[in-house]
Amino acid sequence: MLITTALAAVAVALFVIVVHPLSGASTALNLPWVLWAAAFAAAEAFPVHVQVKKDSHTFSISDLVLAAGLVLTIPGHLVVAQVVGQGAALLLHRRQRGLKLAFNTALFALTGSVATTVDAVLSAPISETWYWLAALAAVLCANLVGNASIFAVISVSEGRVDLRKFVEMCTPTVPAAIAAAAIGLVVARTVTSDPAALALLALPTTLIIVAYRAFTKANLQQENLRRLHEVTALLHHGDSHAALGEFLTSVRSAFRAEMAELLLLDTSERELPTVSTSREGREPVALEPLQDDTQYEGLLRLATAAGVLTTRAGVGRGGQLDAYASDRKLKDTIAAVLRTDDRVHGLLLIGGRHGEVSSFTDDDLALLETFSRHVGTSLERGRLEETLREVTDLKEQLRHQALHDPLTGLPNRTLYLDRAKHAVESAARTHDWPAILYIDLDGFKPVNDTYGHDAGDLLLRTVADRIRGCLRPTDTAARLGGDEFAIVLGGPIDRAGVTRVIERLRSQLEVPVDLGDGRMATVGMSIGIALGEEGIGDADVLIRQADAAMYAAKRSGGSTHLFYEPGIGEHTDTRQDAESELTAAVQNEEFVVAYQPLIDMRSGRPIGAEALVRWQSPTKGLRMPDQFIPLAEETGLITDIGAIVLRDACMQAARWVRSIDPEDELLVTVNLSARQLQHEGLVEEVRAALTESALDPHRLVLEITETMLMHDRDTAATTLWALKDLGVRIAIDDFGTGYSSLAYLRRFPIDMLKVAREFVDGLGRDANDDAITRAIVDLAGTLGLLTIAEGIETTQQQEHVAALGCDLAQGYLFSRPVDADMVMSLVRGESWEDIPGQETSERVSKAG
CATH class of the missing domain: 1.10.1760.20 (Arp2/3 complex 21 kDa subunit ARPC3)
Structure with missing residues (x-):
């Protein structure tokens, strides 16, 4: 004064x-x-x-x-x-x-x-x-x-x-x-x-002010996100008393306030409400039973109706909050209710903004409301310790699935390549050289074709267990896909040592496998071996050598093993013939595109389809993708094949759009391979396909896998953002089976998540698959992403994904892949019965 x-x-x-x-x-x-x-x-x-x-x-x-x-x-x-x-x-x-x-x-x-x-x-x-x-x-x-x-x-x-x-x-x-x-x-x-020159001065000045305000606003938003992450992370502390104290202290610090208070209600109504307080200069008080909650009841009523409340220097909304601030000698106060859905969990109050000049702003109210939503969500999920354990377990499951084959439990190709690389790099220092074995099962396809996929899966699991049992803890066995396996034998090891391992493997596989119902099966192995030695410092060299030796063993009649020798793969072999045949197929445009309808789970009607490539070979007939896509990836021909599929998909989708109401939703999804994503001309190929077909970009969905994103994150990010600028949508295929890192969902412009077939297969039968699928759908909903469930084959699976809230679905229950004209008829509203010469989707499903 x-x-x-x-x-x-x-x-x-x-x-x-x-x-x-x-x-x-x-x-x-x-x-x-x-x-x-x-x-x-x-x-x-x-x-x-x-x-x-x-x-x-x-x-x-x-x-x-x-x-x-x-x-x-x-x-x-x-x-x-x-x-x-x-x-x-x-x-x-x-x-x-x-x-x-x-x-x-x-x-x-x-x-x-x-x-x-x-x-x-x-x-x-x-x-x-x-x-x-x-x-x-x-x-x-x-x-x-x-x-x-x-x-x-x-x-x-x-x-x-x-x-x-x-x-x-x-x-x-x-x-x-x-x-x-x-x-x-x-x-x-x-x-x-020169007063007229003020107009020249006004333009750059305005731009500078606008840019500065935009920068400071973005800076503030980034800082608030950082605060939100740090503060809400404290809720996952093991000791709830310590966690609440640290949480409130951090909240008070974030708002530069004298006091932060958290009122928690017991939703079961068996316990008294509790209040936790952090006040400057005092030790935090956590979960203290509240004997007289008269004042808080009024605040709760006001906050429940308004969401957030504020009083500034005694002039505010709601006499209850004014009285609260006055009783605690606080110049201003803000409060927000903790609420999820229709349940109220309590109240978060911040009071006494530091400084005579500053007071709580509308941005502070918005930030407090965000904090309260996060706290309410954590409380909805029960005890903080249990929530943390569940999240940790789920993360470990996803990490394990990203690196292991779901059928056999063996390491997958990604983990195998990492182990092989580590073994070779370590041997370069210690000279304890490893050995690489490539294994292809002889006689597996007849078993699979004769007795069905279930019997084939049982056979693969049994083989995997027997391979695992023949190895030391320091060795690695992996399933690369189909009936191909690989082994890294830790060094030092020589030919004699490798031969002993192979003898153990053969003795195990000579024992017939019981497939049930009195059916027995026996398979052999074609094995290629590459021994590490001085001068080989790259695991890829050993892998190629083992691969060449395995193909040579296969050519020699199978059920044998060969060590790699220089020149073993130089003569014309089956693989080279296949490469030449595939190259000719690209030149002769022998590829056709089939389409599997996408079903809107809310309306039950088809709203588009996924493009699936087929090879119509003049000599071998129609060949499925698994028979040529791996070779196309290795040779680089996949970029040419992908361009063919992309152009056809855009042209057909444009036809479908012209046959329906332009306002109706219609999508066509196209898979991108790892090679395509790394291809420099991908963006221009997509732009040209859209221009040529006159298809609206938002109707095109490009599907990629999680693993592809993580191989070269910077290149992937650049390419995906460039594609996003064209207006197309991006979907993650087989979500949950790759790296499943939530970080990339922020970094990359993702629009959709496809729930992997492995999880859909287990719905209703496997509690883990139920939990993981539910988590994926909830995550997508939180981030504003669409979800597609693939591989729907039974009515039970359809009901499960619908109950979980999946947006779209596809699978044999609805339709096998069909030609483009069939899809056009379906999106036009015609039923299967209305289409001459076609079975109903139900009959096709049962027949398949």
Whole structure:
């Protein structure tokens, strides 16, 4: 109060004695002082806060207005306009009252009077060319006087004088004031010399202001996300008391507040409500039973209706919150209800914003509401420790699935390649060279074709178990796909050692496998072996050698093993013949595209299809993708095949669209291979296909696997964002079977998640598959992504995915892959019975 009184007295004296008699500069314009007051008010409405522990001060573009006013108006009018304009902004916009308003108003009067006085004193001996120096010095002096006044208040409140704080205050504000004043003088000089040039100055100034505000808003959003992550992560602490204390302390720190309080209700109504509190200078109190909840009941009613509440300096919404803030001697308070769906879990309250100038803003309310939603979600899932354990277990399951074959439990190709690479790199240092074995089962296909896939799967699982039992703990057995296996034998090992392992393998496979119902089967092995040695520092070399030796063993009649020797794969072999045949197929355009309908689970109608490539070989008939796609990937021909599929899919989808209402939803999905994603011309290929077919880009969905994304994240991100810019949609195929890292869902522009067939197969029979599928659908819903369930073959699976909330589905229950004309008939609304020569989807499903 004494400082405020002193400031006001000095300001009045300086104004009456010095400022009021001053005449305006020769450049002064005849503008009403009210316009200057409006400019000061606008400048004060957008301040920048500088926080110094419990206190804060602001600087704004009012220095720009002040500098321009020193040149363009009468000093007395300028000071009056500053006091009225900035004072009105504080009263009406910032809702300041009492001593705080009086202090700031006196400060405006003093700094305005100081600025006009200094400008008048310094401009007298300076020529008109250099008058701007006097104005800059005047603004600088006014800024220093303002800082000194605020520093005096801080020193009184803290009971000590620390000059370093004054320097810290001046460090950001003085340069900002000079910069703002310089801009104001440029505006003033432009007005006096060439007013029309203000239009040129307005454009870059507006752009700079807009860009700055956008940058600061984005910065604030990023900071709030970081705070949200850090603060809500504390809820997963093992000790609930410690977790709540740390949580509330972190929330209080995030909002720069004196107090944070959490009221928790027991939804079972068996226990009393509890309150947890963190207050500055005191130890946090966690889960203290609340005996008298009268005040909180009123707050809960208000917050439940409004979502969030606020009271600012005693002027707020809801008398209950005003009373709450008053009882705890808090100048302002914000509160948000903890709610999920239709259940209320409690109330989160923040009170006492640090600083005389700053108070809680609408952004603080939005951030608090976000915090409350996260806390409510955690409470909905039960005890925090149990939630953490479930999430950890699920993450471990997904990690295991990403690196292991789901059928046999053996490491998959990804983990196998990693183990092989590690073994070779380690041998380069220790000289304990490993051996690589490639195994192809002889006689598996007849078993699979004769007895069915279930019998084939049982045979593969039994073979995998027997292979595993023949190896040491340091060795690795993997299933690469189909009936192909691979083994890394840790070094040191020689031919004799490898031969002993192979003898154990053969003795195990000679024992017939019981397939049930009295059916027995025996399979052999064609094995290729590559021995590590000095000079081979790359695992890929050993892998290629083992692969070549295995094909040579296969050519020799099978059920044998060969060690790699130079030249073993150089002569024309089956693989080279297959490559030549596939190359000719691409040149002769022997590929056709089939389409498997996509079904909208809500309406039950087809809304598009997935494009599936087939090879119509003149000599071998129709060949399925698994018979040529792996070879196409290895040879690079997959990019040409993919381009054929993409063009056909876009052309056919455009036909379908023309046959329906343009407003109807219709999609066509196309798989991208790893080679295609790395292909430099992919984006242009997609653009050309869309242009040629005139298909709306949003109707094209490009499917990729998780593993493809993680091989080269930077390249994948660049390519996917470029595709997204075309307007197409991106789907993750077989989600949950790859890396399943939630990080890429933020980094990459994902629109859809496809629930893997492995999980759909186990719905209703395997609790783990149920839990994982539910988690994937919930995750997609949270992120605003669509979900597609693939491999629907039974009514039970259909009912399960529908109950879980999947958006789309496909599978033999609805239809096998069909030609494009059939899809057009379906999306047009015709039933299977209406299409001549076609079976119903039900009969096709049962027949297949």
